[in-house]
Amino acid sequence: MYKGQIPVVILLIPFLLGLAAGMQLMSDIYLPALAITFICLAIVFITLNLNYQRLVIYKVRWIGGLLMGVILFSAGWISVISYNELNNRHHFSKIQSQYLAVNISNEPQFKNGLVRFTASVHQSINQRQTADANGTLLLALKDSDAIALQYGDELLVPANYTPIDPPFNPAEFNYKKYLAHQNIYYQVFLFPGQYKLLKHDTGNPFIAYALKLRQQMVVLFRQKLHDPNAIAVASTLILGYKADLSNDILQAYSKTGTIHVLSVSGAHVAIIYLLMQWMLSFLNRYKYGRLLKMTIMILLISYYAMLTGFSPAVCRAAVMISMVIIGNTFVRHISMLNILAISALLLLLYDPFFITDVGFQLSYLSVVGLIVLQPVVYEWFKFKNKWADKLWALCSVSIAAQVITFPLSAYYFHQFPVYFLLSNLLIIIPTMIIMYSGIAYLLLAWVPWLSTVLAWVLEKSILFMNKALSIIEHAPFASINKIWFTTAEYLLTYALIISLFYFLYDKKSWLLKFSIGCMFLLCVSISIKTYRADNSSSVAFLNLRKNTGIVFKNGDRAVVITNLTDTDKNYKYSIQPYLDSCKISHVELFTLNQGISKNFIRKQGGLIQFNHQKILVFDKQMLNLQLPEKLKTDYLYITGNPYADLDLINKNYDYQTLVIDGSNSTRLIDQLEQQAKKKRINYSILKRNISLIAVSN
Incomplete structure (x- = not known):
């Protein structure tokens, strides 16, 4: 594979570096210099392209690449600064106010006696004077009546907000940073009588419809399924509704390396894509059938993305699979890495803070692993038996995804599932049965006897999967814990993986030497850290x-x-x-x-x-x-x-x-x-x- 085959990937790299720089330096004091740099370089780039032959630019092609790289780097940095709410002069924290008028911007969740949700501020009130304001606020209400609140409700709340607390203890989860990456910097804790409901249904009608429909579907699961954990897993796996998940279930999936199943993502969209491909295959026989099939599939995938709350993973998968559908319909060559890069670019242009989302990072990395590493892993062994070959193909998929995501998951979650291969192979069939039976049940819930059978199949499949993963979780040496990578060790691990697999593909000796050097430095770093820990x-x-x-x-x-x-x-x-x-x-x-x-x-x-x-x-x-x-x-x-x-x-x-x-x-x-x-x-x-x-x- 040459860089000419993946131009969007090459262009995406400087943009990502610009986003990373912006995440470290978000202040708007950098904006004027960045804007001037962007505009000046853009003018130079356009001028050089208009005078390409006269200035003999083709002899120094690196100039164009360098200019484009700096322009995209500046664009990434500018997008982060512009998206950061604290840089807006109308942010509610910069306006003196007694009360704030806010709209609930996500689905309220009730847990541990508190109703929590985020709200977008649109007005500040001070001495009966109103002013336009914006910003996002995290609210926690200790009020049983607040359970009735819904997305889109408008509230009047006192402006006694406080900054989100930083982590107070070493290695503690940085909740302040986590919320800051969602543009949330302040919170309000309220008791009964401290807020007032002003209006209903002020939010986006599409999101409001999707959330109400999802709630109705969760209710359908509760009608025919009896086990609480089965209801929670069905709601999470099919609809992306995670409110009912217990800590025990989360731990079982996390320790067996199958937590990705509980995050509606590309795999789930792919399963739906395969189902639609089979169900609509008869349209290929008609003149405009392929075009009609493409339209129906894209609309249904978009509808499913809306139903699951437009999560980054689902949006990425929806955009990517939609492009695959379009390419197949018009018989065009499809570069999966380019499609992946385009979907990432579109999402990051919409919300540059997606780059900090762990699910977004793991989702893209796992797909990159499937595209780039899986063919290399698959070539390790050859089987003449058809079923053995298919089993090894599935194993190579799991190995590639686990290898490419290991440094990142270890950096964030500090553990490695030893039996990931077994657990991932074990859940393939149950996951497909759960997805298909669950979707069929939701579509046919009005048919008494058929819905009962589908609900029984759905519940038993979930219970079987939960039980199997629980057994693996409690098996000896099921996971390696207490993996604490420094940033340098994390980067060294990725350098080791990339250079080693590149060597297996290209067989260049310098790649092997480089990977051995990375391994040596990684071992030295971990050894020094372990020695200091054991002797302090x-x-x-x-x-x-x-x-x-x-x-x-x-x-x-x-x-x-x-x-x-x-x-x-x-x-x-x-x-x-x-x-x-x-x-x-x-x-x-x-x-x-x-x-x-x-x-x-x-x-x-x-x-x-x-x-x-x-x-x-x-x-x-x-x-x-x-x-x-x-x-x-x-x-x-x-x-x-x-x-x-x-x-x-x-x-x-x-x-x-x-x-x-x-x-x-x-x-x-x-x-x-x-x-x-x-x-x-x-x-x-x-x-x-x-x-x-x-x-x-």
Whole structure:
């Protein structure tokens, strides 16, 4: 394959680099310089093309390529800056207001007693004066009546919004960054009576229709299917409705490398495409049949994309398959990489922030793997038996997709499914049965006996698939966890994969040498990181809001003092990622009241001796203690809201750093902070602040 065969792919690369630059530097201060660069270079490019022969440009063809690359790079950067809501002077955060008029812009979700949704601001109100405004706001309503709210409803809410919190603990999921990539920077938490419903049906009528129709179809699943997990998987796999998915189901699919099944994407659209191709094949016999067939298929695929909420993966697949249909209809040569690049370019022009979406990235990478790597993998073995050859073809598809997405999935999810080949082969037939029986059930739900049979087939197929994946999930060595790539290691892994497969295709020796060099650097980096982790000790005072969490790390062992259990969601969200990132293999949990006697840590009462450091945990039980002389410690950790001032504390204790966790009241925290400033004491407040990590050696 030569670059002349994939021109759109070549042009897409500088545009993607421009998007990446824009994601790092989004401020509008760069916009004038970028706009001038774009316009000037565009004029130069057009001038050179108009005078191509007279200026003998064909002798220096690289000039045109260089200019086009810089122009596209600038265009990508400009598109990100222009799309970023904070750069708009009418953003609601730049306007003084008491109230905001907002329209619900997605389907409200009810979970853990809260109704959550995003809303687009269109008006600000201050002293009864209104002004146009824009921007996206995240709302959380603790109100049972809010369950009735729908997409398109207009609300009046107080303008007491707050910025999204950053991650407070190491390795914690960066929810602030995740929302920023969706143009969401502020949130509002409301109780009953703090908002007012103004209007209904103010949203996009197509989206409103699609969401209502999807809800009706979810209700149809609930009528004939009995198992809650089967209903949730059917709704997710066929309709893209994920609200009912349990954590157990998500974990089973994630650990077996089949999580892509629960994301309506290209595979699902391809299954529908094959069904339509078979059902409409009779039209090929008529004069304008092929044209009619193309029109029907594109309309149905577009309708399905709308039904699933226009997710990036479905849009990518819909655009790509539509182009394949058009190419086949008019008997044109189809370059799948070019089609893939065109679909990516169209989506990124619509929303440049799609580039940050993990599903978008994994979806495109997996298709690239199928197009580029799968033929190479397939050539590894040859089978004369027809069925063995088909089985190997399926295996090569799974291997290619898994190899190309491994660095990215490991970078984001920190695990690798060992039995991915088995699990992916296992779900092929059930997935097709689920898709076809599910679609047939939704179309024929009005036929009593037939809909019952289809619902039975659908439910049993889902339960079989769930059970099989659960068995694989709990098999020995089912997944490799605690994979924490740095950005450099992530890039090295991709360089290794690309150069190695390119060598298998082209057999050039320098590619093999380059891949060996990448592997060496990757091994060195991981070895150094592992050595440092195994030979370091630290104490981490974590920010767990109203909970307590102190992690004492000694090599690959850790003692965690907390009031949480290891099954608590706060533990899994804030403590477990930190332990995994530190390569901890042995963890022991203790409460504040328990004594500890280990070779690297001892705890008696509130006093902790960790290697060469002393930490005193000061709570309500320590209030009335009177010591004969001052106790010297490195850290004094105040927890449990003991009403004591520093004058009282300093009579008994001499410490280097004062640590105040979030379990204390705001009043006590403010009092201690003021006293610490006055006495010039080094302090750290964990409430709404990042955690404190202290190296012990």
